[in-house]
Amino acid sequence: MSLVELIAQADERGLAASGLACLDRCVPLLGGDDEVLRPLWASLAGADAWGDWEERVTKVRGELDVGDAWGEGGGPGSGSVEDEAALLARRMLAAVPGERSARAFREWADGCSVAALRIHRLLDPMDKDSAEGGSSVTARREGRTEGMSPLVAAELRRQVTVLELLAGHGANGVRQALDVSTEGRRVLRAVVSRRARGRV
Template identity: 75%
Template sequence: MSLVELIGQADERGLAASGLACLDRCVPLLGGDDEVLRPLWAGLAEDAGAAEWGERLEQVRGKLGGEFGAVGGGDGESDADGSGDFSGSGSGSGEDEAVLLARRMLAAAPVERSAAAVRVWADACSVAALRIHRLLDPLKDAGDSVDARREGRTEGMSPLVAAELRRQITVLELLAGHGPAGLRPALEVSTEGRRVLRAVVSRRSRRRG
């Protein structure tokens, strides 16, 4: 089953976990530590209500800093247009664009965790995370777009993009197959991906230095 199909069939918890996992793997671009999103993961495991999710989300935004109102999410509405894309018209390139996408993932997280809102957010986070890995991969991804990858056309994928696609699929399969019990292994998958991206960012920084 393709990633697009898995997102289409996921329930609210699976969608929230999918979006959160994408964001978690990209935390190194936001300057956050490895524990910064743990309150949101814990909220999913505890089945915390929508209000508590919103409170924890605002606490996370406060820790990571930045002006999130400029890119949406502050009023509980996603900045995505419903097509899984909140990249906007950013003119940056390379790592700058990757950082912008990561910030928009956090900014667009819905304060009110409704099924409709997290579906849009999860889809947008999926696209953004794949774009981030494509931007930072030292090897070129031969595909025309990440949309093709999400739909199952995987020929010529670069290693970093292939690994991110695999992790996104795995997280959704874990939640679909195991419900709340799938959260812990989903977090482990995300932690592995975060370590990989942190190493990539670190190597790029050393090269610049």
């Protein structure tokens, strides 16, 4: 089943976990530590997954720098690759739904999926799809995976795995989804660090 199909079929908890996992893997671009999103993961794993969600979202946004996520400046092409990737990550954070709504979470999960794949494509020096713009990301999400770079391929696999875990295990899959996301965050942190060293 393609990533697009998995998102279309996911329930609220699965959609929230999917979006949160994408955001979690991109935390290195926001200057956050590895534990900053743990309160949101804890909300999803609890019996009442939504009782304190809005409060915890507000707290996380206060700890991370959302900046001018929706402003005119800092858009694609206006700065470095790292700046563009960080802007996409800030938009993921700014768009986290504050209250329970299947429609809102589906839109957020879908947007996070696209943004996370674009971030990995931007930061991967081996990527060959950049000239195709958003069309390559759409193709990957629909299941056309030929010729993907390793970094983008790994991100796509993680997105699929998280949705499959939540679909198969519900709240019991949250812990495993967090483990998958943690692995991806370490990979992206290493990529960001390597690129920074290359600019010195």
